[in-house]
Amino acid sequence: MIAREQAALMSNYGRYPVEFVRGEGAWLFDPEGRGYLDLMSGISMINAGHCHPDVVAAIREQAGTLINTSNLYYTEPMVELAEWIRDTSMGGRVFFCNSGAEASEAAIKLARKHGGPDRTEFVSLEDSFHGRTMGALALTGQPGKQEAFRPLMPGARYVPRNDKDALRAAVSEKTCAIAIEIVQGECGVYPLDDDFVRLARQLADERGALLIVDEIQTGMSRTGPLYAYQDAGIEPDVMCLAKSLGGGFPIGAVTARPGIDAVFQPGDHGSTFAGSPLACASALAAAKVLGDPALQQHVRTEGACFLAGLQGLVDDGLAIEARGRGLMCAIELAEPRGADVVLAMLERGFLVNNTSATTVRFLPPLVITGDELTNALNALRDVLNES
Ligand SMILES: Cc1ncc(COP(=O)(O)O)c(C=O)c1O
Structure with a gap:
């Protein structure tokens, strides 16, 4: 083998x-x-x-009924899963994709469009991980993973986790979004201090940036609550999900709070496979278990x-x-x-x-x-x- x-x-x-x-x-x-x-x-x-027997049963049933149609048409499992994510998180609408890196890319594009031409910078954390595609890699504060792929998307700045002064110094009127994981996973499980997370929320509000919380590894009850931010006493503007959302089947999602969820308009972003009936049926079954x-x-x-x-x-x-x-x-x-x-x-x-x-x-x-x-x-x- x-x-x-x-x-x-x-x-x-x-x-x-x-x-x-x-x-x-x-x-x-x-x-x-x-x-x-x-x-x-x-x-x-x-x-x-x-x-999991419920996930297996949902996949079997859906696979024999309708696997995918593309996003040209309406399908109910997609709408039902979006409703579930909306109602269990910040109350805003949802964009589906197929992986964690794709969720990061969608969040990056959403933040860039929201920020407009004068707000093109991102602040993320040293040692963070947001995926390996070019935009996500630029937010990933690990030079070793970036080196062979320079030049990267410009405008990313990195601060050490839990360093409040560095965060205050990095977020400016040019920042379109601050991106954090509540517990940094890929670099070895480092929880952020709650007051650092709250400062990120406060600075985003004060300086007109979005707060993106990457729950790709921490979400779906991994840390106890359905989403790790729920124990930190804040609400993100934008949340990324993937990994366990699909019960093992590939799916990613981005949700944004009401108002911010209107940034994407037809043609701004998309994916042929995303939100298929099969992926969403699997995710809905997993959501019942994990929620x-x-x-x-x-x-x-x-x-x-x-x-x-x-x-x-x-x-x-x-x-x-x-x-x-x-x-x-x-x-x-x-x-x-x-x-x-x-x-x-x-x-x-x-x-x-x-x-x-x-x-x-x-x-x-x-x-x-x-x-x-x-x-x-x-x-x-x-x-x-x-x-
Ligand atoms: C926090 C976080 N963001 C993004 C990703 C990228 O997800 P994917 O491997 O599905 O692209 C990962 C993967 O480990 C992750 O842990």
Whole structure:
């Protein structure tokens, strides 16, 4: 499989040496039937768990009825999903696309059109991640990812997370939008301070910029509330969603608060596939699972317990820091052996990933049980003790 993959696919991914053929809940199975406890959810992409029966049933039903029509016509699943996003977030209308990067691109174009010719700058955060297409990459405050692709879209400025003075200094009358993740995910799970998020809201209001909140990784109950901003005491002007919105099926969405949701007019933006009946039926089924308050309470309770377990590893000198919100967690190791820890966990049947040489990240499906999380913690303790 590895040789075939190398001969047929471009080498832009570093894959782990395992193949999966089946999934169920928090478990993935290799061709020999060995089960692996998934603590990654496809990078927070399948929060409802693998092959959730309601999602499978919705896809089967919709696939046999109508798969796609393009956006030339009306289809009900798209309208119903837009209503659900509108009614669970800022009350504004929705634009659909097919991925996280596409959601970032749509938010960028919306902010640029709203700002007009004199407001063309963006303020985002160092270490942020908003996607790998050219606009999203320009907002992604990681020079290493940008280097080979310069010149980038001009006008992006980056400030360190939680640095209020730097944020105050960066936002000006030229800023069309401030873009933040409430918890920075890709760089290793760094929650923003609530007062930094509130300052971003305040500066956007005072200086006439939009506040874009990227909930692509934090959304769909990953951190406890349906959207992470809901625990931070603010409302964005624009919110990006993707990943778990689709229950595993590709979809992205941008919603903007009423008024701002009128910026796009026919012809301003679009996508042939976007908002297909099939993607939206899958998303609606996932939304019922992930919007359930009982599941959200489970995320808060089990997330706190898991984070306490990770903190226990820190207290015992096996790691130097534990971070997290809900079931979005990471530990920081004293030595650069994150990749070894990931492989040792894989050998034991647990899927985690390292976001840097020293950071190991955990994004389990939200349906994972407390016992399964305890098993993962025990395996991690063994691995850290051994290496
Ligand atoms: C916060 C955030 N924004 C955007 C993206 C890009 O999403 P996609 O990979 O679907 O383009 C990601 C992906 O990891 C993400 O975590």
